[in-house]
Amino acid sequence: VIAEVGRALGPIGVLVNNQNLVFVPYQEIAPAMRHAIIAIEDRRFYTNSGVDIRGIARAFFNDVFGGGGTQGGSTITQQFVKNATNQQNNRTVFEKLREAALAYHLTRKWTKEKILTQYLNTIYFGRGAYGIQAAARIYFGADHPLCGTKGHPACASLLTPVESALLAGMVANPSGYDPQTRWRYAMARRNTVLQKMVEQHYLS
Numbered sequence: 001v002i003a004e005v006g007r008a009l010g011p012i013g014v015l016v017n018n019q020n021l022v023f024v025p026y027q028e029i030a031p032a033m034r035h036a037i038i039a040i041e042d043r044r045f046y047t048n049s050g051v052d053i054r055g056i057a058r059a060f061f062n063d064v065f066g067g068g069g070t071q072g073g074s075t076i077t078q079q080f081v082k083n084a085t086n087q088q089n090n091r092t093v094f095e096k097l098r099e100a101a102l103a104y105h106l107t108r109k110w111t112k113e114k115i116l117t118q119y120l121n122t123i124y125f126g127r128g129a130y131g132i133q134a135a136a137r138i139y140f141g142a143d144h145p146l147c148g149t150k151g152h153p154a155c156a157s158l159l160t161p162v163e164s165a166l167l168a169g170m171v172a173n174p175s176g177y178d179p180q181t182r183w184r185y186a187m188a189r190r191n192t193v194l195q196k197m198v199e200q201h202y203l204s
Helices: 003-009 031-041 053-066 076-084 093-109 112-122 132-143 161-170 183-199
Strands: none
Touching (some): 031 161
16 A cells, blocks of 8 residues: 555565555544544554554563464554554564564654554445445445535545544444444444543543
8 A cells, every 4th residue: 555665664564455445635534533543542643653562562471471362452553554464364473573663664754644544544344344434434424415426525524523433433343343233332332432532632
């Protein structure tokens, strides 16, 4: 997805993406959606270096002593790198370190806004929705008629705080928090995101 990073970072890794996605720019993603994903996934997104040292340490401990794969504790930048390099199912401590190295360098090549935009445009929200524009259209298109069509605003730009919280909550487990099949779990997760948005002063 990003040739410039591949050229710059060569031996660390090359980011790739074969999905046929509808990309929307930063300005066309509702502020509420940007706030919701940061609140639940990486509250220190704007101040960290792209790496969660505690998460890496925990991953190393689990890999060495726990006998299982490593997961959790990743920053948004690390998650983007993991998705873009197709390493979702390869969670060894080596891959975690490689992912962290690429995330660290990516933070120095790109602005936080660009990283967040790329992340929101490529993550999976379930029901075949890759990227925030597709997710907004699939889950809330009926509430925003004609969004995303010629002459009308992008669906992603119209997301309300409640809608944004639901979508942000789904990222960790799209099928487990699917509002159409697991309503009770989806609502509980949505409310957790909303509470975190309040705690982090994104909502009153």
